[in-house]
Amino acid sequence: MGDATNPDQPLSYRDAGVDIDAGNALVERIKPAVKTTFRKGVETGIGGFGGLFSVDRDKYRDPVLVSGTDGVGTKLMLARLLDRHDTIGIDLVAMCVNDILACGAEPLFFLDYFATGKLELDQAQQVIEGIAEGCRQSNCALLGGETAEMPGMYGAGDYDLAGFAVGVVERDRIIDGRRVAAGHRLLALPSSGPHSNGYSLIRKVLERSGADPSMALGDHSLGEALLAPTRIYARTVLALLEDHAIDGLAHITGGGITENITRVLGDSLGIEVDTAAWPRPDVFDWLQREGGIEATEMLRTFNCGIGMVLLVDGAEADTVSAALQDMGEDVFDIGRVVTVADDGERVRYL
Structure with a gap:
């Protein structure tokens, strides 16, 4: 490496803070994990300029591609605080895959973007192996990605994540809520916890309470409860769709229960929700208590223990619920769709 302070010394990219060799070493480290995500349709391996994937035309008559993109938000800052980077990649995949699943789409492939000020190989490897795990959980190929080393953009140890998923659904099986x-x-x-939403508020509660993340909270520590990776619902929902009609799906993400279910409803429809119909995990009780957060704010910020909602014809609800229980799922009947009242209120909590 040259002397970056000597005006007569030739400069290299490494002098500017970018280590090409480290980037190449990372690619070699992650190749085994990436290959474990490959599924039918993958046409290329990691390392090319683009990833190729072919849709199975024997399986789909009139395929429609569905895409979704997301990040992990400030949950990344909690991962850094606790120096735990092996599950945050699952969150990244989950936030994208669960969104396209809400259209009834089967996830096909995923691409990630990892940006940092200085590439730390062990940290980056943990993150990307977590992404690969999320892809395995959703039967989604990690088809490629980008690692960007940008000195001056990020502080020491900081990194950011983004990604997108592409899935496919038969045109006449698209779930769009029109039949609800x-x-x-x-x-x-x-849900498995707060998933990846509301972490700016979560960090504010941690700051106000002065709580030690290692403190016990139920069967886990507070830190473990807050970092629990976002649950991926793909295998359960896709298996259910093979034999049962689901007219609407809502991924309970930013906006909580209050704002996400109505996204799949017509303007004349609303919902009644019984908040006593499911057990709320301890972590949400702790957040509400320590943050002095009002109940309405909890329900429009956090998932409060519900990660995915299926909108099912009332006559079929018991059958669908039984099918989910046969898969080993806990399922809760939390309310119903109603006609919007004269006051225009679309969400009513009982």
Whole structure:
């Protein structure tokens, strides 16, 4: 390496803070994990300029591609605080895959973007191996990605993540909520924790409370409860769709229960939700208590224990619920779709 302070010394990219060799070493480290995500349709391996994927035309008559993109938000700052980087990649995949799943799409492939000020190989490897794990959980190929080393843009140890998923659904099986009517039931699948939403508020609660992340909270520590990776619902929901009609799906992400279910409803429809219909995980009780957060704010910021809601015809709700239980799922009937009242209120908590 040259002397970057000597005006007569030739400069290299490494003098500017970018280590090409480290980037190449990372690619070699992650190749085994990436290959474990490959599925039918993958046409290329890691390292090319683009990833190729072919849709199975024997399986789909009129395929429609569905895409979704997201990040992990300030949950990354908590991962850095706790020096735990092996699950944050699962969050990244989950936030994208669960969104396209809400259209009834089967995830096909995923691409990630990892940006940092200085590439730390062990840290980056943990993150990307977590991404590969998320892809395995959703049967989604990690088809490629980008690692960007940008000195001066990020502080020491900082990094950012973004990604996108592409899935496919038969045109006549797209789930868009058009068949949802008053009387449909809301069948809910539990979350694994806060998932990847509301972490700016979570960090504020941690700051205000002065709590030690290692403190016990139920069967885990507070830190473990807050860093629990976002649950991926792909295998359960896709298996259910093979034999049962689901007229609407809502991924409970930013905006919580209050704002996400109505996204798949017509303007004349709303929901009634019974907040006593499911057990709320300890971490949400702790957040509300320590932050002095009002109940309405909890329900429009956090998932409060519900990660995915299925909107099902009332006559089929018991059958669908039984099918989910046969898969080993906990499922909660949390309410129903209703016609919007004269006051225009679309979400009513009981």
